[in-house]
Amino acid sequence: MFYREAGQYNTTYEKDMQVFPIKQDKIGIAIWLVLAYLFVPFFGIPGLEYGFAMNAIMIPVLIFTITTIGLNILVGFTGQISLGTGAFMGVGAYACYKLTSYFPDVNIIVLILASGFVSAIVGALFGLPSLRIKGFYLVVATLAAQFFLEWCFIRVGWLYNYNASGAIEVPQREVFGWIVTGPSAEPVTRYLVVLSILIFLAIIAGNLTRGRIGRSWMMIRDMDIAAELIGVRPLTAKLSAFAVSSYFIGVSGALMVFMWLGAAEVESFDVNHSFLYLFMVILGGLGSITGSFMGAAFIWTFPIVLKELGKSWFGINATVMENVSLVAIGVMIVVILIAEPHGMARLWQIIKQKLRIWPFPH
Amino acid sequence: MLKKLIAGVLGAAVVTGATYETAQAEDTLYVPSLSYRTGPFAGAGVQIANGFSDYFAMLNARDGGIGGAKIVNEECETAYNAQKGVECYEATKGKGALVYNPYSTGITLQLIPKAPVDEIPILSMGYGLSAAAKGETFPWTFTYPASYWSQMSSILKYIDANGGVKGKKIGFIYLDVGYGKEPIPLLEELSPKMGFEVAYFPVGVKEMQAQSAQWLNVRKERPDWMVMWGFGAMNASAIKEAAKIRYPMDKFIGNWWAAADVDLRPVGESGKGYIGANFSGIGTDFPAVQDMIKHVVEAGNSQADPADVGGVLYNRGMFNAVIVAEAIAAAQKATGKKSITGADMRIGLETFDLSEARLAELGLAGFTAPIKGDCADHEGAGSVFMQQWNGTSWDKISDPIAPMTDVVSPLLDAAAAQYVSDKPEWKTQTCN
CATH class of the missing domain: 3.40.50.2300 (Response regulator)
Structure with missing residues (x-):
């Protein structure tokens, strides 16, 4: 009944090639956009305190969605695996910090987007081994990148301007008279900046994966020898995947420090976080942009929800719930890998299909 | 599954909203x-x-x-x-x-x-x-x-009072993050002034529990005193390694985060004599x-x-x-x-x-x-005082040792000025 595309005719090729060809999807996306741009900035999340809803839920979820899309390009679309996500976020963050120290008057949003390129170069560099090695060996190579970069963040004092604290601290920056970074920046300003960057990048990612480049990534993923035989160059395909993926991850790292944390030590970029982002990709759905949104939102909000539920319904203290949520996420990953390897994105597909034929399933 | 999930999330949001309002009472x-x-x-x-x-x-x-x-x-x-x-x-x-x-x-x-x-x-x-x-x-x-710098200056004073610090070599083993590196500027400042030499032994977060390489270097360098800025699992491992190379425990001083019961209990008897800085009574x-x-x-x-x-x-x-x-x-x-x-x-x-x-x-x-x-x-x-591990618990072994405020204060001033140097909007206050 819902999602019936009957009666919707595509009369041009352009129409047929749209990202959302079905009218219901268009309405759905429009509703999400209205919610994100007109509802959340004014009301936050109903039932939650505004500052908490923004700073502890909305902003990190949006930032991690960018990370997840980036990692998904590499893991889900190209079939390469990376455990260096945390460190590549760090590259973006440190690059942005250095850029804004050198060019304090340049629009910070431009610098955040530019710092992704530094991360892209570093990512492509560490992606080089992927031309020769696969699977576990590639995991080890990206793990090496993670540890090497972490070492750099501690040891190369130039990266943090030789601060006594060894951390990068976000200075206050204004864009068109609005304070967007630093402690005085309003949550709503930071939210809107992050949201706009996310939408911009998601459109790019969506179109990249639908086009020639994305198809070559998927061919490499599905069978690299066959792809090579029909004219896909593994060098360009794999390295471009590493570069694009690292670009997204780098931008999200810069956003994480500048729009959310406000200061960061190397601990914010460690290997545990790399695993967390990988879980977001796996739970959300490998090879799906929609899934990236779901995975990031789920993994980030799940422990928070669980903690509150435990406290207010059962009176269980936060320590126990912290451990419970770790166990629950672990179990969920195992279950999802067995029952639904394509993650929450696939669940959403099934729901859509069900809605389409409801209430007459035959 | 998804629908139940959404229902759960919404339910949780409502419940938490309710709890937020009751928290503030008269x-x-x-x-x-x-x-x-x-x-x-x-x-x-x-x-x-x-x-x-x-x-x-x-x-x-x-x-x-x-x-x-x-x-x-x-x-x-x-x-x-x-x-x-x-x-x-x-x-x-x-x-x-x-x-x-x-x-x-x-x-x-x-x-x-x-x-x-x-x-x-x-x-x-x-x-x-x-x-x-x-x-x-x-x-x-x-x-x-x-502050950490005051603490380090007190530790140096303790060393000076127990056999003199001039001409000695002090080994500084530290967790290789911001926290561990904090006292290095003070050591650099004081070593020429007080006439001692410093050897650095950084321990990465990943090698906290595998420090044999660092302690091999300690054996090579033979410092007269060892000072540790450690935390968590690093402390017990360091003391165990020190015992292994037979480093004299009463020349090994941990800072106030490296001198707790939980750190020394796994070491037990072999950590006897280890000294720790502390500022709260035991x-x-x-x-x-x-x-x-x-x-x-x-x-x-x-x-x-x-x-x-x-x-x-x-x-x-x-x-x-x-x-x-x-x-x-x-x-x-x-x-x-x-x-x-x-x-x-x-x-x-x-x-x-x-x-x-x-x-x-x-x-x-x-x-x-x-x-x-x-x-x-x-x-x-x-001020900090020193305590010593007797194999099962800590004994206080010194009176409070006041920090060298004259040395530490200018360093703190410089660091504070550096912190605000790239923050023109930073709000300070004037005291009279």
């Missing part, structure tokens, strides 16, 4: 505690959190709170993770938080710039940014009773600790294992609570209000006076050196 003092009872440093975190919350529970049970207002102490689990720290900060600051005690350098650094904006002071007791000791630059951050002999045992632990209202009460970190958590309580009382006196705000609390933290007489009144005579709140000096000129 005449309460809300003190959040960003604790870590899970994660890599839970061993220390549990003890600190217990000491902190038990003291407030004791005040509530014995005196009915502070100045007639009950203390509401809510814990939020951070797992020593900076990202969870933000979440906890946001979840608690709207409930009228008076002061934050983050117990993590990473979270402290994130909160320092937020404190003046949200007008909630930070008390980073013996950790965080050393430069925050300068109250004129950092009106909202406090590092009572001493043992249960203090009347205040006895009151906590009577009113909280024995009443079954504590999460602490009775055997841990009186331990180094338990007592430190309690000492943190003592400073907070004293500052609250001072703020109540200054404003004449029962229920105070974060801005009032800042005044309290600058005016409280923990003198010898007041310590005795609190049942903490000899627990620590007197500290006095001050506008310009957010460090309080506290």
Whole structure:
């Protein structure tokens, strides 16, 4: 009944090639956009305190969605695996910090987007081994990148301007008279900046994966020898995947420090976080942009929800719930890998299909 | 599955919304505690959190709170993770938080710039940014009773008093993160002045429990003294390795985060003679600790294992609570209000006076050196004393050793100036 595309005719090729060809999807996306741009900035999340809803839920979820899309390009679309996500976020963050120290008057949003390129170069560099090695060996190579970069963040004092604290601290920056970074920046300003960057990048990612480049990534993923035989160059395909993926991850790292944390030590970029982002990709759905949104939102909000539920319904203290949520996420990953390897994105597909034929399933 | 999930999330949102409104009641003092009872440093975190919350529970049970207002102490689990720290900060600051005690350098650094904006002071007791000791630059951050640099200067004074430091070689083994590297500028400054040599032994976070390489270097370098800036699992491993190469334990000094019962218990007898710096008294002999045992632990209202009460970190958590309580009382006196705000609390933290007489009144005579709140000096000129491990517990072996304020202060000034150098909008205060 819902999602019936009957009666919707595509009369041009352009129409047929749209990202959302079905009218219901268009309405759905429009509703999400209205919610994100007109509802959340004014009301936050109903039932939650505004500052908490923004700073502890909305902003990190949006930032991690960018990370997840980036990692998904590499893991889900190209079939390469990376455990260096945390460190590549760090590259973006440190690059942005250095850029804004050198060019304090340049629009910070431009610098955040530019710092992704530094991360892209570093990512492509560490992606080089992927031309020769696969699977576990590639995991080890990206793990090496993670540890090497972490070492750099501690040891190369130039990266943090030789601060006594060894951390990068976000200075206050204004864009068109609005304070967007630093402690005085309003949550709503930071939210809107992050949201706009996310939408911009998601459109790019969506179109990249639908086009020639994305198809070559998927061919490499599905069978690299066959792809090579029909004219896909593994060098360009794999390295471009590493570069694009690292670009997204780098931008999200810069956003994480500048729009959310406000200061960061190397601990914010460690290997545990790399695993967390990988879980977001796996739970959300490998090879799906929609899934990236779901995975990031789920993994980030799940422990928070669980903690509150435990406290207010059962009176269980936060320590126990912290451990419970770790166990629950672990179990969920195992279950999802067995029952639904394509993650929450696939669940959403099934729901859509069900809605389409409801209430007459035959 | 998805629908149930959505229903669950919505339900949770409604429920949490309900709890947020009930938190603020008449005449309460809300003190959040960003604790870590899970994660890599839970061993220390549990003890600190217990000491902190038990003291407030004791005040509530014995005196009915502070100045007639009950203390509401809510814990939020951070797992020593900076990202969870933000979440906890946001979840608690709207409930009228008076002061934050983050117990993590990473979270402290994130909160320092937020404190003046949200007008909630930070008390980073013996950790965080050393430069925050300068109250004129950092009106909202406090590092009572001493900064890392003051502590290092006290340790050097102790070495000097026990065989002289001139011409000696000091090995500095440290956790290779911001925290561990903190005292290096002071060592660089003092080594030519006092005429000693320093050998550095960094230990990466990943090799905390595998330090044989570092200790091989120690054996090669043969330092006369070893000083350690460690935390968590690093401490016990270092002491074990030191015992393995037969390094004399009474020449091995840990800082106040590397000298707790939890660190030495796994080492036991072989760590005998190891020295640690500390600023909070040890043992249960203090009347205040006895009151906590009577009113909280024995009443079954504590999460602490009775055997841990009186331990180094338990007592430190309690000492943190003592400073907070004293500052609250001072703020109540200054404003004449029962229920105070974060801005009032800042005044309290600058005016409280923990003198010898007041310590005795609190049942903490000899627990620590007197500290006095001050506008310009957010460090309080506290002193550290030395304690020695006897195989099963700690013995106090020195009187409080005052820091070399004349050397440390200019360094702190320079660091504070550097911190604000790229922040033109930073708000400072002038003290008279």
